[in-house]
Amino acid sequence: MARNKAFDPEERLAKARDLFWEKGYNATSMQDLVDEMQLNRASIYDTYGDKYALFQQCLQNYAKEKLFDYKQCCDKVSPMTAVESIVRRAVTNKKEGKTCLMVKTSFELASMDDGIKMIVREQAKASISVLQELLEKAKQMNEIPAEKDPATLAQFLYASFSSLWMMDVLFGDKEMLERMADHILDSIRH
Amino acid sequence: MARNKAFDPEERLAKARDLFWEKGYNATSMQDLVDEMQLNRASIYDTYGDKYALFQQCLQNYAKEKLFDYKQCCDKVSPMTAVESIVRRAVTNKKEGKTCLMVKTSFELASMDDGIKMIVREQAKASISVLQELLEKAKQMNEIPAEKDPATLAQFLYASFSSLWMMDVLFGDKEMLERMADHILDSIRH
DNA sequence: AGAATTCCAGAACATTCGTTCTAAAATAAT
DNA sequence: ATTATTTTAGAACGAATGTTCTGGAATTCT
Numbered sequence: 001m002a003r004n005k006a007f008d009p010e011e012r013l014a015k016a017r018d019l020f021w022e023k024g025y026n027a028t029s030m031q032d033l034v035d036e037m038q039l040n041r042a043s044i045y046d047t048y049g050d051k052y053a054l055f056q057q058c059l060q061n062y063a064k065e066k067l068f069d070y071k072q073c074c075d076k077v078s079p080m081t082a083v084e085s086i087v088r089r090a091v092t093n094k095k096e097g098k099t100c101l102m103v104k105t106s107f108e109l110a111s112m113d114d115g116i117k118m119i120v121r122e123q124a125k126a127s128i129s130v131l132q133e134l135l136e137k138a139k140q141m142n143e144i145p146a147e148k149d150p151a152t153l154a155q156f157l158y159a160s161f162s163s164l165w166m167m168d169v170l171f172g173d174k175e176m177l178e179r180m181a182d183h184i185l186d187s188i189r190h
Numbered sequence: 191m192a193r194n195k196a197f198d199p200e201e202r203l204a205k206a207r208d209l210f211w212e213k214g215y216n217a218t219s220m221q222d223l224v225d226e227m228q229l230n231r232a233s234i235y236d237t238y239g240d241k242y243a244l245f246q247q248c249l250q251n252y253a254k255e256k257l258f259d260y261k262q263c264c265d266k267v268s269p270m271t272a273v274e275s276i277v278r279r280a281v282t283n284k285k286e287g288k289t290c291l292m293v294k295t296s297f298e299l300a301s302m303d304d305g306i307k308m309i310v311r312e313q314a315k316a317s318i319s320v321l322q323e324l325l326e327k328a329k330q331m332n333e334i335p336a337e338k339d340p341a342t343l344a345q346f347l348y349a350s351f352s353s354l355w356m357m358d359v360l361f362g363d364k365e366m367l368e369r370m371a372d373h374i375l376d377s378i379r380h
Numbered sequence: 381a382g383a384a385t386t387c388c389a390g391a392a393c394a395t396t397c398g399t400t401c402t403a404a405a406a407t408a409a410t
Numbered sequence: 411a412t413t414a415t416t417t418t419a420g421a422a423c424g425a426a427t428g429t430t431c432t433g434g435a436a437t438t439c440t
Binding site: 029030031041042045050051 | 396397398399400401
């Protein structure tokens, strides 16, 4: 009866996500999205809804990929090695100088918009859970001191990504970031 | 010959700063500023220039106050106590849930706009210098271990403000922030 | 008093914004 | 072939954007 969609919604969503990721929500116009997604205006509205709804889906998409990344680090290695690789990845994996979308969004929108805050907070909770689980295992294996609290450490670790990204934006000095990452990991182990 | 200005430019600049601080640059319209500063449009353009120039002046104003705050903590007490009070102040001094303007701006504009990045980076450098000086004194007084590098610690400390503010935005849990601050300070001392 | 400057209120400007709509071409199933 | 739906390009919309301008009232100096 009907014509099929000529594009892959997930793939085009990724393009929108990358653009929001680069420019932020407010600085990205609908025209920018039309150009970048290579879709007609109407197709965007039909498929994703308005700009706000589109952004929410981008956030969800980003959260899913990010969490998948985290969990991928957890297998095959000792818990502390997993934690270390997650932190190192934050320093190394810089997609062309793009700051983490979740961190960016936390500061641009989450303080004013409860809908957005909820999405970002849930992603944060999930990430912190992964880290906490790793740290609890590490504690059992005496890889971190007995007096440390895995929950607090996990929160601190997750929050530290914001630190690393801010310093990356301001100074773009990779060695500085590595020294900071060293300190962050040392603070967990000792 | 001429009429005097009927308002105090510094005082009205502070109002603009507070509004940018709350909403961010892009989400603040010129109309918002007219309402908040209680000034005529023309008076704003005559006194401060356009929106971008006004924002730059707000940033400078904020930087100056922030640095003054930091230096105020340095007198009369031991260097480590000064560092501690600066960190604690970041947790306690939350102006009605407003995230640090420098951190906010780092993520909203600094990655795209070099003019803004320069202002934020200079403020960061100045703050880090203050911290570094304190940490060097603390090291001489054996308040921190000999193997630690004050420069790296100062960078880490400054960056940690971004951590604390992000978690404040997302969770608004004061006790969580205090536990994180404890860990941050412990990581310096041991 | 008179000249100079700044104030205010608001109109006016051209852009840009997000969004909706029109209309024709393309494709898929019946 | 017919029907149904999605595609495309682009026009159109009202609202909001940043900015400039007009005009007149208010104030300060000589």
